[in-house]
Amino acid sequence: MWDPVAYALGFIDCDNISARCMLTIFALFATKTEASLLRMLKGSPDVYLSGPIRKYITDKGGRFHLRWGCREILYDKAANAETYVKGLAMSKATDKKVVQADAYVAACDVPGIKRLLPSSWREMKFFNNIYALVGVPVVTVQLRYNGWVTELQDLERSRQLRRALGLDNLLYTPDADFSCFADLALTSPEDYYREGQGSLLQCVLTPGDPYMPLPNDEIIRRVAKQVGFSSISIIPRFRSYLVVCCQNRAIFVP
Numbered sequence: 001m002w003d004p005v006a007y008a009l010g011f012i013d014c015d016n017i018s019a020r021c022m023l024t025i026f027a028l029f030a031t032k033t034e035a036s037l038l039r040m041l042k043g044s045p046d047v048y049l050s051g052p053i054r055k056y057i058t059d060k061g062g063r064f065h066l067r068w069g070c071r072e073i074l075y076d077k078a079a080n081a082e083t084y085v086k087g088l089a090m091s092k093a094t095d096k097k098v099v100q101a102d103a104y105v106a107a108c109d110v111p112g113i114k115r116l117l118p119s120s121w122r123e124m125k126f127f128n129n130i131y132a133l134v135g136v137p138v139v140t141v142q143l144r145y146n147g148w149v150t151e152l153q154d155l156e157r158s159r160q161l162r163r164a165l166g167l168d169n170l171l172y173t174p175d176a177d178f179s180c181f182a183d184l185a186l187t188s189p190e191d192y193y194r195e196g197q198g199s200l201l202q203c204v205l206t207p208g209d210p211y212m213p214l215p216n217d218e219i220i221r222r223v224a225k226q227v228g229f230s231s232i233s234i235i236p237r238f239r240s241y242l243v244v245c246c247q248n249r250a251i252f253v254p
């Protein structure tokens with residue numbers, strides 16, 4: 001049971017996750033009786049998370065330059081031999097420019113920062129440590145059903161589409177390749193509940209390695225089977241799907 005919790009927290013197993021993450025979550029479960037309820041955003045992250053952050057920044061005069069890639073960090077050495085950044089070489093299709101700022105922050109994904117850092121900076125331990133980070137493949141699958149998959153008490157109620165029913169929570173399982181899942185139609189209904197449709201089950205597959213080379217149809221077949229509902233005719237069947245494969249969670253390999 002430990003690995004599913006570790007996978008759900010950080011997409012990595014107990015051997016690799018920091019003990020601090022595990023201690024924090026179990027201390028929470030042990031001390032807060034209401035802690036078994038994990039709330040999620042009301043709707044899509046763009047509307048309820050990144051959108052408000054973007055608005056906060058633009059309201060204060062900040063600007064976003066989207067689709068510009070940073071190709072090179074321009075740097076020099078000061079008289080005291082300290083390295084300082086003097087600009088970023090940016091490009092967008094065939095357009096190029098150099099931007100200068102008072103401060104520079106790189107919030108890249110792990111493969112991105114490895115490509116961007118000047119190779120000579122690896123002489124500095126701080127930057128060299130970044131090359132010990134390795135991306136962990138993660139696959140997310142969304143399955144839309146024609147009923148309510150987490151309504152387990154009453155089969156008739158799980159088959160109707162007049163009212164959303166089931167478990168409004170982030171759920172964990174040790175019995176499937178997906179360690180955590182949620183019915184987004186219940187947890188984040190503003191954008192994901194659709195009238196006349198049922199559950200939108202989001203399953204996070206970790207480790208995603210065995211799934212990465214598979215075609216979408218095969219990923220869906222395996223996940224739907226593990227959800228355990230698609231083969232039983234009285235229980236909802238899935239109607240549509242979305243699969244996202246990515247490699248953006250990092251673990252430290254000493």
Ligand SMILES: Cc1cc2nc3c(=O)[nH]c(=O)nc-3n(C[C@H](O)[C@H](O)[C@H](O)COP(=O)(O)OP(=O)(O)OC[C@H]3O[C@@H](n4cnc5c(N)ncnc54)[C@H](O)[C@@H]3O)c2cc1C
Binds near residue numbers: 068109204248
């Ligand atoms: C399958 C999956 C499911 C997840 N589910 C959840 C969830 O339900 N809830 C939750 O809170 N978190 C979730 N997470 C975690 C969350 O997505 C990450 O923690 C978060 O996206 C990290 O944000 P970030 O800005 O640090 O990095 P990223 O989102 O990885 O952003 C880094 C950006 O840098 C850009 N970049 C890289 N190099 C350059 C360059 N040279 N020039 C310009 N841009 C560059 C990349 O294109 C990328 O857009 C999930 C992650 C995965 C993989």
